[in-house]
Amino acid sequence: MWRSWHALRSIPRLREILMVVARHGFGHALGSLNLPFATRLLHMFRTHAGGPLSQPQRLRRMLEDLGPTFVKFGQLLATRPDLLPQEYIDELGGLHDTVDPLPFETLAPVLRAELGKEPGELFASIDPAPIGSASIAQVHRARTHAGVEVVVKIQRPGIERTIERDLKVIFLIAHIIREIEDLSHFDPMGTARVFEHAIRRELDFRHELHNAARIARHAKEPRVRIPATYSELSSRRVLTLEFLPGATLAQSDAPPALRHDLARELTSAMFRQIFVEGVFHADPHPGNVLVLPDGALGLIDFGSAGRLPPSSIGELVGFLTSLIRRDYQLLARQIMKSGYAAHTTDQKELAAELMECLDPYYDAPLAEIDLGPIIHAVFGILLRHRIRIPTQYVLLGRALVILEGTVRRLDPGFALIEELTPHAKRVFMDRWKPQSLLREARLDLYDAVTTLRELPGVVGGILHRLNEGNLRTRIAIEDIRNIETRLDRLNSQLPLGLLASSVLLSGTLFLVLGKEADNLATVALGAYVIAGVLGLWFLWPHRK
Structure with a gap:
């Protein structure tokens, strides 16, 4: 939390950011953040609701006006279809740095x-x-x-100082968004940390x-x-x-006779990087692909690269196996295990949506299947089910979508999924080779032995904390806010209830004593009336 309070030292920049946010028609968001100056800015820009532009377009222009750090942040969000709907992804993909x-x-x-x-x-x-x-x-x-x-x-x-200043503000806003119940599942602090890690890597x-x-x-x-x-x-x-001399693919007109071969070579190179080396160019758009004078292709700009450790490649093989078997329940379970699923995610509902999305492609010719729409659709399903995808898979999905667009520029009839199939089969077969199985068995045995060695210490720690009375458990209650509201209401009414009980008890004593004195009986009757009124007053709010 120190990051958020430390960011208050960047108040001038924060004020500037809030003014840009409000000017682009996002004043309604300021009211939810409860930030300094937010109420005044909301009033100032209430009439500027954004004009004819759509909300994704206004978001893109707002990020461009906020400067380089926020343009980079928008480019990161454009890679996160598990956080934003597709119309936002498409619009933020047009951010230019x-x-x-x-x-x-x-x-x-x-x-x-x-x-x-x-x-x-x-x-x-x-x-x-x-x-x-x-x-x-x-x-x-x-x-x-x-x-x-x-x-x-x-x-x-000076760019490092600018980015450091803006990072403090981003963490401040993320910290506040985390406290908003409807937005907390987006993990704003986690997203801010991912961006911080990415931008620091780009600076080095x-x-x-x-x-x-x-x-x-x-x-x-x-x-x-x-x-x-x-x-x-x-x-x-x-x-x-x-x-590397040459024009970018976006500027060049490669000879038609070479287009299909170049598309296959580029696809083969990318799939080798992904499935064999585990390090791949994550942004192969036409501006990062050169057509060289000898007709070859050149890849440039390696600032954005994805990494797939052997465990992730193993998970991809598991996904592929489930798809081949059309076992959507297993696929849903694998996705929930590899991602970050909310506690409300229903595996059966997820499996049903995946089947509805993917099953129609089984009868379609490979040449007619576009990989991009499938990836977008699957990411959209995961977004609806509040499953956050690990960064390496987000980068992989984005790279494949961009690659498909790039090779289609070379050859409009090129079917990326048709080229993907033999590479996927090769990875699948390598997975089941005896040496691969033996290597995985060794790793599993090592993990098991390590776990067994650590188990006595873990159990001993739990028992020690239990013996000292320091063992704590956390229980998530669905309707915790409603319970808190009711407890607050009861707390505020408790003195009234105690007063009513005291009056009632006093009335009873007066009634007992009033058998010998008429005036005390009258006081007792009055006490009962007062106690009844106080009791109704105490109980009435709980009927709402």
Whole structure:
């Protein structure tokens, strides 16, 4: 919680953010957050409800106005169909991270600080005009002293401070949203932490260097090129890669005779990264795919990469097995186990929706099946059932959807799922090879032995806490807020009930004594009347 209170030091930025939020017609959300200045801003912008734009469009424009951190946050949300409906995913997918370039003189100190030499000592030449400019970095062409053409990505000065400031505000808002009952299941703090982790990785260019080097090391497709890396000319804020000449797929018109072959090569390379290496390019859109002069394809921009450990690949094989058997109950159970299901998620209802969505495709020819709509539909089902998907599967689904769009640009008739089938079969068969089964058996045995070794300590800890009286249990009650309201009401009425009881008891004493004194009997009757009125007053609120 310290993050949230620490963010109050960023109040000027918070005020600016709230003004942008209200200006774009999201003032109704401010009333729920109970933030400083929210009520006044809600009144100021009440008449500006957003105009003719849809709510997803207004959200995109709002994020663009808020600056680079929030554009990056919107791009993250565009990868989370388990959190947002598809119309928001589609709109946020159009967020562009482009800004006006900085003079090279402003970036030269970063080169000196990171690599310890003057730009002229590091490179034989460097073009001061950038070939790309984004919110975090600029990219310049250069030539090494060995005569190799390279691109140099240099981080913008001060961008880390800007992002740190905005992260504090994001955590503050996430902390407050967590307290809103209708929104708490979206896990706003978890989403903020995922974004924090992603943006910090993006700020450290060594991760991108490692991604490119690992993918290049295992690339086997001759017509798909991965740029070479230069670790001696790279650091946390500087990245140097081989320059690949050519136009992006979005700008190029590849020869028709090559289109189908290039689509197959790109698909094969991506599936190898996913199913064999476990590290894959997570953003293969046409702007990140180059058509080289010799007709080959080049992949660039490895800042967004997904990772699938062997356990996740094993889960994918399990999903595939359930689909082949059309066992939707098992599939639903596997999904709930691998994801983060709410306690209200009903496995039978989930299985029924999955069957309704997927079963019609069994009789369709593979060439007629589009993978993108299937992934969107499944993610939509999981969203309705409040199942949050692990990040690696979200990135995988997004990469496959983007890949399908990219290869369709090369060859409109290309069926991605038809190419996926042999790769999936190969992974499935490898899973059941004796050496694979033996490796998994060893891992399972190791896990079992580790658990057995830890079990006495765990049980001893529980018994010790029980003996000390420090064992606590947490019980989730569905209607806890209603119970709290009733307890508060009873607490406020308790003094009244005690007063009524006291008057009633006094009346009874007066009645007993009144047998010998008429005036006491009259007082007793009055006491009963007062006690009755107080009792009705006490009981009346509980009839509502």
